[in-house]
Amino acid sequence: MMGGAAFTTIEVEIYIQTMQFLNLKMAGILSLIQLIFSMLLTFLSLRFSSDRNVPIVPVIEGEGLRKPDSFLEKSFVYIVSMILVVLLVSPTVALLLRSILSFTKGYSTGGVTNWKLTLESYRGLFINERHSLFFVPPITALKNSVLYAVVSMTTALIIGTMVSVSSSKNKQSNKYLSFLVMLPLGTSAVTLGLGYLSAFSSVPNSIRWFPVLIPMAHALIALPFVIRIIQPVIHSIPNNLHEAAVTLGVPERQLWKYVDLPLIEKSLATAAIYAFAISLGEFGATSFLARPEYPTLPVAIFRYLNLPGGENYGKAMAMASILLIICGAGFFIIEHLQIKMKGEKQ
Amino acid sequence: MLELKHIEKKYNRIPLLVDVSFSIEKDEVVCILGPSGGGKSTLLKIIAGLEKPASGQVFWDGKDVCQTPPHLRKFGLMFQDYALFPHLNVFDNIAFGLRMQHVSEDEINKRVDEALEMVDLQRISDRSVVDLSGGEKQRVAFARALAPKPKLLMLDEPMGSLDRALRDQLIKELHELINNMDIPVIYVTHDQEEAFTIADRLLILYEGRIVQSGSPKYIYTHPRDLWVASFFGLNNKVEGKICSLDPVVAETAIGKIAFSWCERKFLIGEAVDLLILPTALSMIEKNVDDLNCFEGYITDNIFKGSSFTIKVRIRKAAEFSFQILAQVTKGEKIIFTIDPESILCFKRKK
Numbered sequence: 001m002m003g004g005a006a007f008t009t010i011e012v013e014i015y016i017q018t019m020q021f022l023n024l025k026m027a028g029i030l031s032l033i034q035l036i037f038s039m040l041l042t043f044l045s046l047r048f049s050s051d052r053n054v055p056i057v058p059v060i061e062g063e064g065l066r067k068p069d070s071f072l073e074k075s076f077v078y079i080v081s082m083i084l085v086v087l088l089v090s091p092t093v094a095l096l097l098r099s100i101l102s103f104t105k106g107y108s109t110g111g112v113t114n115w116k117l118t119l120e121s122y123r124g125l126f127i128n129e130r131h132s133l134f135f136v137p138p139i140t141a142l143k144n145s146v147l148y149a150v151v152s153m154t155t156a157l158i159i160g161t162m163v164s165v166s167s168s169k170n171k172q173s174n175k176y177l178s179f180l181v182m183l184p185l186g187t188s189a190v191t192l193g194l195g196y197l198s199a200f201s202s203v204p205n206s207i208r209w210f211p212v213l214i215p216m217a218h219a220l221i222a223l224p225f226v227i228r229i230i231q232p233v234i235h236s237i238p239n240n241l242h243e244a245a246v247t248l249g250v251p252e253r254q255l256w257k258y259v260d261l262p263l264i265e266k267s268l269a270t271a272a273i274y275a276f277a278i279s280l281g282e283f284g285a286t287s288f289l290a291r292p293e294y295p296t297l298p299v300a301i302f303r304y305l306n307l308p309g310g311e312n313y314g315k316a317m318a319m320a321s322i323l324l325i326i327c328g329a330g331f332f333i334i335e336h337l338q339i340k341m342k343g344e345k346q
Numbered sequence: 347m348l349e350l351k352h353i354e355k356k357y358n359r360i361p362l363l364v365d366v367s368f369s370i371e372k373d374e375v376v377c378i379l380g381p382s383g384g385g386k387s388t389l390l391k392i393i394a395g396l397e398k399p400a401s402g403q404v405f406w407d408g409k410d411v412c413q414t415p416p417h418l419r420k421f422g423l424m425f426q427d428y429a430l431f432p433h434l435n436v437f438d439n440i441a442f443g444l445r446m447q448h449v450s451e452d453e454i455n456k457r458v459d460e461a462l463e464m465v466d467l468q469r470i471s472d473r474s475v476v477d478l479s480g481g482e483k484q485r486v487a488f489a490r491a492l493a494p495k496p497k498l499l500m501l502d503e504p505m506g507s508l509d510r511a512l513r514d515q516l517i518k519e520l521h522e523l524i525n526n527m528d529i530p531v532i533y534v535t536h537d538q539e540e541a542f543t544i545a546d547r548l549l550i551l552y553e554g555r556i557v558q559s560g561s562p563k564y565i566y567t568h569p570r571d572l573w574v575a576s577f578f579g580l581n582n583k584v585e586g587k588i589c590s591l592d593p594v595v596a597e598t599a600i601g602k603i604a605f606s607w608c609e610r611k612f613l614i615g616e617a618v619d620l621l622i623l624p625t626a627l628s629m630i631e632k633n634v635d636d637l638n639c640f641e642g643y644i645t646d647n648i649f650k651g652s653s654f655t656i657k658v659r660i661r662k663a664a665e666f667s668f669q670i671l672a673q674v675t676k677g678e679k680i681i682f683t684i685d686p687e688s689i690l691c692f693k694r695k696k
Contacts, residue, residue, distance in 0.1 A: 244423070246417050248442050248494060251417050
């Protein structure tokens with residue numbers, strides 16, 4: 001939607017070739033090119049980040065922070081804040097405003113555009129005006145999204161924790177696992193969705209199973225983030241905490257319960273919310289795998305955007321606002337959880 | 347109570363502990379003293395069951411505990427960097443071991459309060475351990491190790507990460523606390539002053555072997571060899587040859603030195619190394635004897651509070667450090683005698 005054909009990225013082109021032209025061959029070649037580049041970049045990233053990790057220690061809130069003193073420092077803070085407002089806050093505010101504003105222009109207004117505050121777009125989400133078979137009320141899309149998000153979050157957390165723990169035990173396996181789990185980060189979600197589509201489309205009745213594949217794809221997309229949050233914390237737990245616990249009476253098989261889990265629980269919560277939010281907002285892979293009767297919030301937004309008329313645009317904005325609020329609430333919880341104990345990775 | 351027999355341990359095929367055997371009696375405070383990287387902490391971990399020896403046995407009250415898992419041994423271990431649980435506050439850190447023993451909450455409250463009182467930390471029981479100073483952390487770690495009433499207490503360089511002033515203050519407190527306990531204590535350190543303050547008995551661990559064992563005073567005044575002596579900071583070394591046997595006198599570059607510490611017989615002409623203790627010097631008015639009487643120039647004078655550490659150059663041949671009470675000035679010429687009982691003599695190794 002942004003920039004036009006001249007600014008199309010490889011990810012968009014894969015999507016267009018698959019969904020609009022059904023040219024899976026071209027989409028596959030483009031995905032392969034993207035995959036090679038992401039593998040190369042992942043390899044370089046791991047090589048240059050080396051083995052040096054800064055140990056994570058709990059710190060007092062605000063420790064090491066100070067107010068800007070000089071004019072230069074104040075200006076820098078001001079400029080950075082302004083950039084953040086322009087880039088991050090303004091689209092969010094625009095989205096929310098557009099979802100509650102209604103514009104009218106025509107003969108009745110003498111060609112002048114009028115606007116009014118209204119919740120019409122939100123109400124419209126619940127009305128199937130064209131009696132479409134594939135109409136899905138927002139609550140259902142939200143339910144689908146939340147269900148997928150819960151499953152993908154759980155999957156990503158379980159796999160992410162297992163990978164982080166096993167990589168902390170073995171340096172060699174850490175190297176290979178890091179490379180493997182970083183791959184989805186460089187590979188676009190669209191490529192991932194295409195991969196799932198290609199891999200499972202030959203299976204009989206595969207389309208029935210596509211909704212099951214959605215949380216798997218989401219979990220895979222969230223996995224690098226989950227691991228990047230949990231792994232440094234697990235790696236930074238000093239072995240002497242385990243030794244101290246054992247000498248104080250903890251059996252070795254329960255060290256995880258008494259030492260590791262309490263130390264990583266905040267990171268786990270953070271990773272869980274990241275995975276949840278990533279799944280809620282994921283569109284690339286979902287667009288390949290979502291069945292019309294089980295859309296997620298982003299797919300529903302996309303559907304409204306593809307329909308003509310200002311009303312549908314307003315509904316898309318309303319749906320996007322709902323998604324925004326849910327994701328915002330998730331990140332608010334993250335910040336709240338991090339108030340007392342903070343860990344900085346690498 | 348505790349007995350180690352022929353403990354061996356290797357790291358990457360390099361011997362870390364070689365045939366380590368010793369025993370500790372009830373109420374005894376044994377200090378394992380040795381340079382860093384000498385296997386002291388590994389030895390504690392073997393006793394605690396955190397590491398397995400390549401060979402050898404650990405006995406407690408005559409029973410081999412090598413197969414007993416560490417959480418069932420009930421040996422308390424205080425770590426060098428304290429290993430306090432950062433997610434727990436002071437109270438919960440100390441209560442951790444008691445909770446593992448499924449002690450009732452009332453009993454936990456009582457025993458943690460006692461432990462806090464013992465280390466004088468009642469006022470900060472609900473504070474996060476992250477916010478504590480080094481000294482406070484050390485006390486919490488000590489209280490945590492003691493709260494579950496271990497059968498044996500092991501302390502691994504407990505003063506290692508503290509500054510000198512705090513160390514001096516805490517070592518006295520620790521000495522008092524340890525003396526009031528009725529369990530055996532193993533204290534590991536590389537600092538001789540700590541070891542002298544704390545220990546009933548010293549074990550000197552060097553290159554994985556216990557090279558000498560005995561009371562602090564005996565080992566200081568009768569080090570087994572030059573290495574043990576130099577580890578105690580005895581660096582006033584002078585080479586010589588035995589020139590008389592009654593009294594035993596060695597001819598050295600600074601003159602003739604008589605000494606009375608002779609645990610073995612020497613031969614005339616035998617090459618020896620003499621070590622002069624820093625407290626051996628007594629200043630006199632004028633030279634009275636050929637033996638043990640010297641003239642020298644003060645090359646350095648360091649104020650040490652209750653005494654001075656001086657450096658004296660004798661005959662341009664050697665420079666020695668001594669501790670004296672009287673003040674002298676740099677460049678001053680002094681005449682002094684060296685106490686024959688404060689001289690150690692070792693056969694020179696080829």
